[in-house]
Amino acid sequence: xxxxxMLHLQPGQVVRADGAWLSVVxxxxxxxxxxxLDDHFLTGGQAMRLPPGARALIEADGAAQLTLxxxxxxxxxxxxxxxxxxxxxxxxxxxx
Numbered sequence: 278x279x280x281x282x283m284l285h286l287q288p289g290q291v292v293r294a295d296g297a298w299l300s301v302v303x304x305x306x307x308x309x310x311x312x313x314l315d316d317h318f319l320t321g322g323q324a325m326r327l328p329p330g331a332r333a334l335i336e337a338d339g340a341a342q343l344t345l346x347x348x349x350x351x352x353x354x355x356x357x358x359x360x361x362x363x364x365x366x367x368x369x370x371x372x373x
Contacts, residue, residue: 282344282345283342283343283344284342284345285340285341286304286335286337286341286343287340288337288338288339291335291336293332293335294331294335295327295330295332295333296327296329296330296348297346298327298348299319299324299326299327299344299345300323300324300344301320301321301322301324301341301343302321302342302344303340303341303342304337304338304340304342304343305319305321305337306318306319306337306341306343307336308325308327308334309333309334310331310334329348
């Protein structure tokens with residue numbers, strides 16, 4: 278069973294996505310996300326990750342074809358653990 282969704286968008290059509298990998302197959306799309314001051318324009322062959330909570334809006338700039346693949350649960354767990362490890366408090370250095 279395939280979990281990816283192939284979408285064919287008409288010019289100006291908008292879809293919502295959250296916690297997925299977006300890949301543009303053909304055309305051009307505009308992507309805006311919550312808590313992201315930058316807008317993104319992707320064309321055929323380009324992709325980006327839409328993190329959980331992104332509440333992304335994807336609008337076709339002309340006819341476009343794209344895929345949305347849900348981010349695997351292990352990816353978010355790994356990302357969360359890596360972030361916790363990277364930003365953990367430093368251990369005090371005690372003289373010998």
